[in-house]
Amino acid sequence: MLLRHTPTEIKERSALSINPAKTCQPIGAMYAGLGIHGCLPHSHGSQGCCAYHRSTLTRHYKEPVSAATSSFTEGASVFGGQANLLQAIDNIFTVYEPEVIAVHTTCLSETIGDDLKQIVDKAQKEGKIPTGKNVVYASTPSYVGSHVTGFSNMVKGTVNVLAESTGKKNHKVNIIPGWVEPSDMEELKRICAMVGVPIIMLPDTSGVLNGPMTGTYEMFPKGGTTVAEIKSTGDSMGTLALGEWCSADAARTLDTKFKVPCRVLDIPIGIKATDRFVDALRIAGGTSVPETVAFERGQMLDMMADYHQYFFGKKVALVGDPDQLIAMTEFLLTLDMKPVHIVTGTPGKKFEARITELCKEKGYEPNVRAHGDMFLLHQWMKNDPVDLIMGNSYCKYIARDEDLPFVRFGFPILDRPGHQYFASVGYRGGMRLMEKMLGVLLDRKDRDSPEETFELVL
Numbered sequence: 206m207l208l209r210h211t212p213t214e215i216k217e218r219s220a221l222s223i224n225p226a227k228t229c230q231p232i233g234a235m236y237a238g239l240g241i242h243g244c245l246p247h248s249h250g251s252q253g254c255c256a257y258h259r260s261t262l263t264r265h266y267k268e269p270v271s272a273a274t275s276s277f278t279e280g281a282s283v284f285g286g287q288a289n290l291l292q293a294i295d296n297i298f299t300v301y302e303p304e305v306i307a308v309h310t311t312c313l314s315e316t317i318g319d320d321l322k323q324i325v326d327k328a329q330k331e332g333k334i335p336t337g338k339n340v341v342y343a344s345t346p347s348y349v350g351s352h353v354t355g356f357s358n359m360v361k362g363t364v365n366v367l368a369e370s371t372g373k374k375n376h377k378v379n380i381i382p383g384w385v386e387p388s389d390m391e392e393l394k395r396i397c398a399m400v401g402v403p404i405i406m407l408p409d410t411s412g413v414l415n416g417p418m419t420g421t422y423e424m425f426p427k428g429g430t431t432v433a434e435i436k437s438t439g440d441s442m443g444t445l446a447l448g449e450w451c452s453a454d455a456a457r458t459l460d461t462k463f464k465v466p467c468r469v470l471d472i473p474i475g476i477k478a479t480d481r482f483v484d485a486l487r488i489a490g491g492t493s494v495p496e497t498v499a500f501e502r503g504q505m506l507d508m509m510a511d512y513h514q515y516f517f518g519k520k521v522a523l524v525g526d527p528d529q530l531i532a533m534t535e536f537l538l539t540l541d542m543k544p545v546h547i548v549t550g551t552p553g554k555k556f557e558a559r560i561t562e563l564c565k566e567k568g569y570e571p572n573v574r575a576h577g578d579m580f581l582l583h584q585w586m587k588n589d590p591v592d593l594i595m596g597n598s599y600c601k602y603i604a605r606d607e608d609l610p611f612v613r614f615g616f617p618i619l620d621r622p623g624h625q626y627f628a629s630v631g632y633r634g635g636m637r638l639m640e641k642m643l644g645v646l647l648d649r650k651d652r653d654s655p656e657e658t659f660e661l662v663l
């Protein structure tokens with residue numbers, strides 16, 4: 206009962222966050238950087254920041270996450286970190302030989318006012334960036350936005366530095382998948398291959414953060430989007446950006462700079478969002494949807510129908526990142542569930558409007574807050590109890606206190622495996638999500654059923 210003191214009385218707070226529903230920008234930038242082949246992320250700030258970002262990603266993915274740091278001490282903290290970064294770029298290319306260094310700022314270097322573009326240009330002029338190697342960069346002050354903003358900024362920064370147009374189309378479609386798991390990126394690639402559309406996925410952490418145990422440590426695993434592919438995004442037929450918060454900025458940059466038309470879609474979680482993704486893919490690639498995709502859709506539909514009675518009317522509390530929550534809310538509503546309390550830590554009024562609009566179609570108004578925290582979510586739940594909570598591992602404290610079924614979903618998941626290997630996107634991902642929800646809901650039903658209604662067949 207660690208959260209037993211959470212009061213039911215809700216007071217508006219503007220200057221205090223309790224149990225935030227987000228983490229810091231550079232973590233997202235680091236995750237995006239890891240989705241570039243041969244990339245070493247670099248944290249331009251103090252060692253403590255870098256250690257925190259790495260350990261959070263390592264705990265979530267259960268893989269060693271390498272990253273370098275500018276190692277600010279007192280001098281750099283006062284006079285700026287240019288000298289540290291120039292030295293770091295030189296050392297990293299000499300010692301570790303990555304293809305790309307993805308530099309992001311931290312609160313400290315942003316407050317000092319370090320200008321990454323100017324420093325990277327200087328490194329180039331001074332010959333610290335070997336021929337054929339690259340440095341991409343993004344400004345990621347953690348006192349604005351969240352890890353989601355950091356991810357978006359790094360993808361946009363990468364496209365800004367590396368993408369180019371040769372004037373000759375490559376007949377591919379860019380997919381910017383948003384902050385989803387490596388397993389989700391794998392699944393999206395599988396769907397694209399089934400629909401017969403050649404793609405460039407940026408970033409792509411599959412094969413980087415869910416690779417096999419081979420007995421040999423590889424600092425730069427085989428996965429990740431190659432520099433050649435990133436350069437070629439400027440020649441693509443179009444871009445599908447999955448998620449307004451994580452992916453739209455990079456897609457719009459490609460549109461503006463190279464006239465690569467973009468469509469911003471929801472992350473394909475749930476049957477409706479997956480239908481829209483498959484349809485957009487079909488149109489962008491000029492193909493038709495094969496029977497194999499229709500078969501998987503039919504399987505998902507069958508599972509939805511078979512178990513609808515157990516989903517129907519279940520009230521849900523959700524916490525996570527905007528792009529995932531929008532798609533998840535729509536999915537739960539499709540199952541006739543009722544997401545009633547929804548919180549993200551990432552700012553953005555559009556989030557509240559979109560969630561409200563989705564629920565309105567089902568005839569009710571949810572509690573929804575962007576830039577909210579998990580303390581508020583818990584208070585809402587105390588005032589209006591739910592049947593299920595879904596979110597990252599920090600929800601386990603609320604679930605334990607309220608004696609609730611809990612499905613882990615989002616970032617970070619620190620206490621269960623699976624998210625790295627089993628997708629939540631697409632029709633198969635939707636089936637996995639239903640399996641997880643049914644697992645906890647039916648376990649609870651079994652636990653609480655009196656003997657006369659304790660059924661073998663459900």
Ligand code: SF4
Pocket residue numbers: 229230231250253254257310311312313347348
């Ligand atoms: S100081 Fe800023 S960048 Fe560093 S760990 Fe804290 S929030 Fe993140």
